[in-house]
Amino acid sequence: MHDTATWRPRLGAAALLRHDTVRDADVLLLPERVIVLHGSGRAVLDLVDGTRTVDEIVTLLAPDHARYIRDEVVSFLDKLHTEGCLR
Numbered sequence: 001m002h003d004t005a006t007w008r009p010r011l012g013a014a015a016l017l018r019h020d021t022v023r024d025a026d027v028l029l030l031p032e033r034v035i036v037l038h039g040s041g042r043a044v045l046d047l048v049d050g051t052r053t054v055d056e057i058v059t060l061l062a063p064d065h066a067r068y069i070r071d072e073v074v075s076f077l078d079k080l081h082t083e084g085c086l087r
Contacts, residue, residue, distance in 0.1 A: 001078055002054070004070075009077050009086045010050030017045055028085060035085070044073055048086065
């Protein structure tokens with residue numbers, strides 16, 4: 001797990017965010033695989049640009065409810081990092 005106050009996640013060079021019209025879903029495209037994003041996954045990844053810390057991303061997503069969503073966002077980003085989608 002990363003330090004959420006200092007980690008500034010960003011998509012890997014080969015990762016692309018797109019809307020798949022066939023699936024009518026937002027997806028993260030990677031070489032040889034597609035990750036379908038559910039819920040607020042796209043909103044989180046739209047803020048992942050290498051300039052914001054995880055704590056800043058959480059606060060931007062839900063300023064009044066950051067403490068309630070923090071663990072879910074951290075878990076989501078950690079999983080994507082483990083899978084090689086984020087740096």
